[in-house]
Amino acid sequence: MSTTPLEINTPLDGATTSSRASGNPLSSTQITDYDHRQTVGKITVDNPKMTCRGVNVYYGAKQALKNVSLDIGANEVIAFIGPSGCGKSTFLRCLNRMNDTIPGCRVAGEIRLDQEDIYDRSLDVVQLRARVGMVFQKPNPFPKSIYENVAYGPRIHGMVQNKAELDALVIASLERAGLLKEVEKRLEEPGTGLSGGQQQRLCIARAIAVNPEVILMDEPCSALDPIATAKIEELIDELRENYTIVIVTHSMQQAARVSQRTAYFHLGDLIEIGETDQIFTNPRHKLTEDYITGRFG
Amino acid sequence: MSFYLFLTLLLLSSGCYYLGRRRAFTVAGDHVRNLHSLPSYYGAYTALWCGLPALLVFAAWTALQPSIILELVTNALPPELRTLPPGRLDLVLNDIKNLVNGNIVSSAPDPAILAAADHYRNLQLIGNAALWIAVMSLAIAGAAHAWRAISPKLRARNRVEQVVNLFLVISSTIAIFTTVGIILSVLFESILFFGKVPISDFLLGLQWSPQTALRADQAGSSGAFGAVPLFAGTLLISGIAMLVAVPIGLMSALYLSEYATPKFRATAKPALEVLAGIPTVVYGFFAALTVAPLLRDIGTALGLQVASESALAAGLVMGIMIIPFVSSLSDDVINAVPQSMRDGSYALGATKSETIKRVLLPAALPGIVGSILLAVSRAIGETMIVVMAAGLSANLTANPLQAVTTVTVQIVTLLTGDQEFDSAKTLAAFALGMVLFVVTLILNIIALHVVRKYREQYE
Ligand SMILES: Nc1ncnc2c1ncn2[C@@H]1O[C@H](COP(=O)(O)OP(=O)(O)O)[C@@H](O)[C@H]1O
Numbered sequence: 176m177s178t179t180p181l182e183i184n185t186p187l188d189g190a191t192t193s194s195r196a197s198g199n200p201l202s203s204t205q206i207t208d209y210d211h212r213q214t215v216g217k218i219t220v221d222n223p224k225m226t227c228r229g230v231n232v233y234y235g236a237k238q239a240l241k242n243v244s245l246d247i248g249a250n251e252v253i254a255f256i257g258p259s260g261c262g263k264s265t266f267l268r269c270l271n272r273m274n275d276t277i278p279g280c281r282v283a284g285e286i287r288l289d290q291e292d293i294y295d296r297s298l299d300v301v302q303l304r305a306r307v308g309m310v311f312q313k314p315n316p317f318p319k320s321i322y323e324n325v326a327y328g329p330r331i332h333g334m335v336q337n338k339a340e341l342d343a344l345v346i347a348s349l350e351r352a353g354l355l356k357e358v359e360k361r362l363e364e365p366g367t368g369l370s371g372g373q374q375q376r377l378c379i380a381r382a383i384a385v386n387p388e389v390i391l392m393d394e395p396c397s398a399l400d401p402i403a404t405a406k407i408e409e410l411i412d413e414l415r416e417n418y419t420i421v422i423v424t425h426s427m428q429q430a431a432r433v434s435q436r437t438a439y440f441h442l443g444d445l446i447e448i449g450e451t452d453q454i455f456t457n458p459r460h461k462l463t464e465d466y467i468t469g470r471f472g
Numbered sequence: 473m474s475f476y477l478f479l480t481l482l483l484l485s486s487g488c489y490y491l492g493r494r495r496a497f498t499v500a501g502d503h504v505r506n507l508h509s510l511p512s513y514y515g516a517y518t519a520l521w522c523g524l525p526a527l528l529v530f531a532a533w534t535a536l537q538p539s540i541i542l543e544l545v546t547n548a549l550p551p552e553l554r555t556l557p558p559g560r561l562d563l564v565l566n567d568i569k570n571l572v573n574g575n576i577v578s579s580a581p582d583p584a585i586l587a588a589a590d591h592y593r594n595l596q597l598i599g600n601a602a603l604w605i606a607v608m609s610l611a612i613a614g615a616a617h618a619w620r621a622i623s624p625k626l627r628a629r630n631r632v633e634q635v636v637n638l639f640l641v642i643s644s645t646i647a648i649f650t651t652v653g654i655i656l657s658v659l660f661e662s663i664l665f666f667g668k669v670p671i672s673d674f675l676l677g678l679q680w681s682p683q684t685a686l687r688a689d690q691a692g693s694s695g696a697f698g699a700v701p702l703f704a705g706t707l708l709i710s711g712i713a714m715l716v717a718v719p720i721g722l723m724s725a726l727y728l729s730e731y732a733t734p735k736f737r738a739t740a741k742p743a744l745e746v747l748a749g750i751p752t753v754v755y756g757f758f759a760a761l762t763v764a765p766l767l768r769d770i771g772t773a774l775g776l777q778v779a780s781e782s783a784l785a786a787g788l789v790m791g792i793m794i795i796p797f798v799s800s801l802s803d804d805v806i807n808a809v810p811q812s813m814r815d816g817s818y819a820l821g822a823t824k825s826e827t828i829k830r831v832l833l834p835a836a837l838p839g840i841v842g843s844i845l846l847a848v849s850r851a852i853g854e855t856m857i858v859v860m861a862a863g864l865s866a867n868l869t870a871n872p873l874q875a876v877t878t879v880t881v882q883i884v885t886l887l888t889g890d891q892e893f894d895s896a897k898t899l900a901a902f903a904l905g906m907v908l909f910v911v912t913l914i915l916n917i918i919a920l921h922v923v924r925k926y927r928e929q930y931e
Pocket residue numbers: 234239257258259260261262263264265266277
């Protein structure tokens with residue numbers, strides 16, 4: 176162990192150890208202290224919205240996430256960074272149990288939203304996903320009108336009593352997603368006819384409409400041009416007031432611009448977590464430093 | 473005889489392939505880079521020149537030779553035979569041909585006929601010899617031409633490509649012309665029919681009893697050609713079939729694409745498709761021998777009058793048969809809805825059935841409609857089940873418990889058995905076929921159009 180202080184040290188379970196023993200050759204050559212990769216940095220926060228402890232995820236026999244523990248603070252923007260395939264999306268999908276929809280995917284560990292275990296049997300997944308919204312990498316508006324796209328969530332959750340309330344909710348959501356001005360006149364036109372950046376903001380509006388507490392964003396700007404990206408980043412900054420936001424990003428500049436805390440993942444491990452400023456100016460783990468300085472990733 | 477010629481030609485032309493290839497190497501001076509095309513293209517070029525023209529002549533000759541020989545033999549017959557009426561003359565010529573082929577002849581052969589048979593045989597020998605000579609010299613000439621033409625500059629690759637292109641064009645036109653031929657023949661016969669029976673009587677008449685009299689004084693020769701009962705029967709049976717096939721097919725498609733594990737789907741889908749592969753005659757006796765009696769027993773128990781051959785039995789079984797048309801195609805289109813649509817819906821907290829109802833079905837609807845229309849045209853065209861299970865009596869009824877008949881069944885009954893080919897009865901089959909063709913064509917066009925429109929949405 177060459178690394179510095181650890182706030183938490185969860186022992187590895189049997190399955191994890193055995194799968195590492197047969198580990199792949201790439202990791203064993205690149206990384207020396209592979210067997211006991213523990214997180215560097217402070218994983219806890221003072222007022223956590225979500226707490227994750229010892230999260231392991233398997234796709235069939237393959238382990239994609241190894242013993243990840245971290246807190247997500249209320250009204251913060253936390254960024255997940257790391258090379259492709261390191262498990263960022265996998266971890267994000269654990270937070271609203273979207274992994275349940277993937278055949279062969281198994282999640283072990285503990286994840287709590289406001290102290291409530293989201294993997295508890297008694298928990299209603301449908302309610303959970305209404306509280307933890309998600310925005311995907313590729314904008315995926317339904318092939319319906321702009322209005323219907325935003326009204327989708329409120330309708331299925333029965334959040335409104337009548338058409339007037341629904342109208343108001345749709346307008347408010349579009350407004351908060353910064354899209355209202357652009358689409359005011361054409362709410363009945365198909366959402367798929369908008370530009371990529373507009374589509375992504377429509378998807379954000381759609382997520383906001385069900386009044387979530389946490390919004391998960393999986394590389395929300397990777398399919399967008401720089402101007403559309405700037406708009407979304409601005410939006411994220413505004414949304415922080417009312418929501419907790421978890422964003423996966425490939426762009427370190429973006430992480431630096433929008434987030435307060437950053438977590439660096441590597442091959443299924445959470446390597447380092449800390450204040451965004453500290454991660455980018457003074458990374459404590461060698462792997463983080465290599466990634467930040469562009470040596471790989 | 474001609475088989476050996478064909479074989480020789482084939483051998484010759486494959487020999488030419490190697491010769492042409494060798495020649496290409498030679499003219500290239502063993503620097504294949506100098507050649508315009510790969511050596512094998514020069515081989516193919518030579519082989520085609522050797523084989524194709526010879527083959528064409530061979531085919532034309534084989535098609536024409538018998539009639540020419542027959543003509544010559546007829547002209548050489550003694551006058552008393554030559555002036556026989558056409559029917560008798562045909563018999564004589566038949567005897568000659570039978571003699572030539574060594575078959576048994578109708579009567580003791582006449583010397584004149586024996587002489588004619590000899591003449592025929594001689595002509596045949598001469599013709600075949602000439603054929604061999606012509607085909608072989610053409611093959612060799614073609615090969616020689618190609619041989620001379622081979623040079624590094626010759627664009628053998630492009631020439632071969634042209635020939636391949638030509639073959640493909642010919643193959644596709646064969647299919648198209650066949651369809652056109654069928655349409656035209658059906659059309660002409662229908663026009664003949666409408667000359668005998670007014671089109672309004674046919675399309676609007678409520679009475680179908682196509683028995684026409686062979687003799688004018690024959691009884692039971694009403695000859696009513698009102699097709700409405702047939703169309704009503706077709707509609708009734710197809711309707712019942714669709715009532716069975718659409719809900720079951722659609723729901724199994726939804727189950728397969730959204731709920732089943734991939735492993736289950738991989739086995740269940742082909743298993744469902746087997747339903748479409750069962751010969752319809754098997755469905756037919758299943759309907760007639762199992763389903764129809766069962767329905768009658770149930771009907772009797774309920775105090776209902778069920779005919780032993782009922783539209784219901786035929787429709788139910790036909791519905792089972794076309795389930796895979798609906799389920800398999802619908803499953804494909806539902807699967808083609810991008811996963812991101814499902815993810816988007818689930819991430820908003822929708823359940824599976826809400827996602828299906830609000831996102832998948834609307835998105836896949838055009839494709840589903842297309843699959844249903846294809847199934848309908850299959851149902852309308854289906855014959856065997858109806859013949860066996862629904863009967864032949866042209867009742868005009870909406871009661872599914874009675875026997876009805878359909879357009880296709882009547883076509884079959886009109887054309888089976890001994891018929892006068894130009895009677896209204898026979899021609900009516902073509903008119904029915906014409907209407908059926910038009911209806912299914914329209915349905916298919918709509919289906920294809922709808923399916924295509926659906927495709928544009930996600931590509
Ligand atoms: N549906 C899946 N089935 C099997 N393996 C998967 C699946 N999704 C992701 N993985 C694997 O899990 C690992 C982490 O993937 P992912 O979370 O998508 O990485 P990231 O988002 O950081 O690029 C990768 O090795 C990937 O191959």
